[in-house]
Amino acid sequence: MKRFASILLAALMAAVPLTASSCGGNTSISSPRASYTKDLAGTTLNVFNWGEYISDGSEGSLNVNKAFEALTGIHVNYNTFDSNESMYAKLSSGAVSYDVVIPSDYMIERMIREDMLQPLDPAKLTNYDLIDDQYKNLFYDPDNTYSVPYNVGLVGLIYNTTMVEGTPDSWSVMWDEKYADNILTIDNPRDAFGIAQFLVGVDVNSTDKADWDKAAEKLKEQNKVLQGRVMDQVFAKMEGGNAAIAPYYAGDFLTMVGNNPDLAFVYPKEGTNIFVDAACVPKNAANYEAAMMYINFLMEPEVALANAEFICYASPNTAVVNNPDYEYYGEEILYPDPANLPPTEYFHDIDPEIRSYYEKLWEGILLAG
Amino acid sequence: MKNRSFLQRIIGAPYVLWAAIFIVVPLLIVAYYAFTDPAGAFTLDNIRNLTDYGTIFRESIVYSVVATLIALVLAYPFAYVMSRKREKTQQIMMVLVMLPMWMSLLILTYSWMGILERNGIINSLLAKIGVAPLNLIGTPAAVIFGMVYNYIPYMILPIYSVMSKIDPSVLEAAEDLGSGSASKLYRVILPLSMPGVVSGITMVFVPSVSTFYISQKLGDGKILLVGDVIERQIQAQNNYNAGAALSLVLMVLIVLSLALMKLFAGEGDDNLYV
Structure with a gap:
């Protein structure tokens, strides 16, 4: 029995690096549109997003979080949720602190009403002009104070x-x-x-x-x-x-x-x-400046394109939608x-x-x- | 064991501390939420509102009782046979029983979804031999099967551990004194293995009655048990108070059924698990 257990253990240990190495992918972007500094290198950014909702480097795609780390030196601590409600339950319990969360429209409306979000700094979001006007000034955030659309x-x-x-x-x-x-x-x-x-x-x-x-x-x-x-x-x-x-x-x-x-x-x-899922910054965020950088980074044409092709949802980013090389360019189901x-x-x-x-x-x- | 020595107390202290922090305190928190409203004021409404859930409590208990009985019927003879095998064979059988426990319940249940699906593994095999597909997933049987499959090791292990301690000379004595195999089973083995049976029943019934994952995945979202309602209250509705009230009543029901079972099994057994 002992020998049997050790064989199994060995097999398990052999399997671990295998899974770890499978998520390499592309870890840098070639020409960022905005400028990124290493001022915040060494700090940690806590991101809370839907599961399977970011290009993660599998199958040769861009690893968005790794690319952000390469550019800024900020360590991304990435966590996922499976529903707006469970995200809300976690956040409102006060036991966690996230710098960037990506809920849906109605949940953002609720979180603004309950004073759980803080205003974004427009001066830092230099890529915001890429967002399609039809996804600006929507009911949940009429002045675009608290959120930047991520997917629609x-x-x-x-x-x-x-x-x-x-x-x-x-x-x-x-x-x-x-x-x-x-x-x-x-x-x-x-x-x-x-x-x-x-x-x-x-x-x-x-x-x-x-x-x-x-x-x-x-x-x-x-x-x-x-x-x-x-x-x-x-x-x-x-x-x-x-x-x-x-x-x-x-x-x-x-x-x-x-x-x-x-x-x-x-x-x-x-x-x-x-629906629109949009990036927001909770009130109790610990790394606000890094959050601004990350949200701006998500709007980078290369990053938004990688995400749009990985997630397959429609992009609110005009640099993606108008790019003829985009896998779903003009796709009628996504962009009816x-x-x-x-x-x-x-x-x-x-x-x-x-x-x-x-x-x-x-x-x-x-x-x- | 009434007069515990100083040394015994020292040895027990870490666990007492552990139990206080991770068992007693959380239980008190559950009780607190169950008897308060969101603002923190005392109320009995959470408990009163539970009358809506009579059916669901009844169904959860029926599902888990059936699963426990099936597990018992399968596990008892297996544990007996196992305990009478050669040492080496016993070890192999033990590994086979424990092997599924080394995998996460989530993965096991998810795999069963693929096996039981309409065009899943079982139905594809049936189609090959010309049998019409069966409706397996999304049925009460699938949920009960999932419970039995996941929790049967917890039935086998305590029964086996008690059975393997039965001295073979006791069985020989029974034979020498004229016991047939039936009377040997009923008058000697069964009474001696009772503590294991009681532990096994407890350890299968308790996780079954409070499960939510198995019912969600193998019930196709159509079979709702108490665990599902509690999960929904906490995760989706953010209603900790209602969730806590449900949990509290579930715990009381479990404690009552365990007490009842102990009554039937006879008192004074040196039972390891209850």
């Missing part, structure tokens, strides 16, 4: 053409008994409710409880045809042909279709959710012509009473199914 995206319907007849153009296909047990939905109340709200024609940001009740009724009806409620499992489910229909983010569809060409994508006619696009709605921060009301409804839906 839309929710749409992914379907398997071998399993679904014709081209679905409505969210109602997610209730179609023909596809019973082959339908997935997003395991997160705001997105799941959003779909039902578009379908029954009520405002996704309604403050009227009756509107939420109406959507909840609709969602309850869906229980009997649902195969499951998923987040990241959607990749395995759709790529493996395990389910026929799933709503998800347009950028992720591009990843999925690369692995299963039978998949197709549509923006349902009732309308859909549009507004004329062909159904109405889009941002999720706004919702007043706490309505929030706990729909959370309660959501729990009821889960328990009923």
Whole structure:
């Protein structure tokens, strides 16, 4: 037994450097647009971002954090979260201090309201002119005081053409008994409710409880045809042909279709959710100057391009969008012509009473199914 | 053991300190949150609101009781057979039992998703021999299977450890005194192995009744257990008070069921784990 254990241990130890060496990639950018100093070399910058949401050097891509370290000497301590809510829970507990966080629009709105963010220094953000005007002055940060857009995206319907007849153009296909047990939905109340709200024609940001009740009724009806409620499992489910229909983010569809060409994508006619994820600096940040440098660095054309190609989400950066060498240049799913696009709605921060009301409804839906 | 020597106290001190900091204090914090509102004022509302969760408590208990029973039925004969093998064979079997425990529960469960999926490994194999695909994932059976799979080592190990301590001469004596194999099992082995069974049941039931990961992943987000609700309250709704109230009641239920089981198993057993 002892010998057996030592063999296993040896095998494990051999495997460790292997995984470590697999994330090398490109670790510098050739021609930074802004100037970066080494004044803060040796300090640490704590970054909190979504999982799988930065070019990390795998498959020969640019390792954004390493490139930043090479340029500034600042050590990047990078951590990830899997939902706006869990990010908020961690931050509001006060037990952590991050210098840069990248939440979504409605969460930024909430954090501004709760005085959890601090203003950015426009003089330091010299690359800000690259951000597309349509993503400036949005509802969550009307004067662009607190945030710099990182990625934008839309929710749409992914379907398997071998399993679904014709081209679905409505969210109602997610209730179609023909596809019973082959339908997935997003395991997160705001997105799941959003779909039902578009379908029954009520405002996704309604403050009227009756509107939420109406959507909840609709969602309850869906229980009997649902195969499951998923987040990241959607990749395995759709790529493996395990389910026929799933709503998800347009950028992720591009990843999925690369692995299963039978998949197709549509923006349902009732309308859909549009979102912006943006970089912010929390109130209790310890390294504000480094945070400014990092946010400016994220807007560098080379960095933004690497991120856009790695993450596959739409970029708010004009240097990326207008670059003919960009892998998704003119890609219609990511950058749809507004004329062909159904109405889009941002999720706004919702007043706490309505929030706990729909959370309660959501729990009821889960328990009923 | 009533009069502990000074030395014994010194030896025990580090663990007492450990338990105080990492077990007693967190429990007090849970209790504090359960009986306060977000502003910190005393309230019983969190506990009162739990009436909404009657079904979910019932279901969680049913799932974990079924999983525990299946684990017991599988583990008991295995532990017996294992304890009667040659030393060398016992060691190999022990490694095989422990091997899955060396891997993270998250990885094991994630792998089972791929195996149980509609077009997963099992269904692809079935398709090859012309059998229609089975609905495996997203069913109560998948969740119970996940619990049994992950926690069965905790059933085997305590039963095995008790069984291997049964003196073979006791069994010989039973035979000499005219016990058939059935009566040997019921009148000698079973009573002697009871402490291991009680520990095993505890160690499978407790993690099963409070799991959230297994139900989420193997239940396709459709099967909600108490653990899922607690996770949702803390992570998604940021409602520590409701989450703490649920946890507190879950702990009370666990303690009650353990006490009940001890009653059935008979008192005074020198039980290692309970």
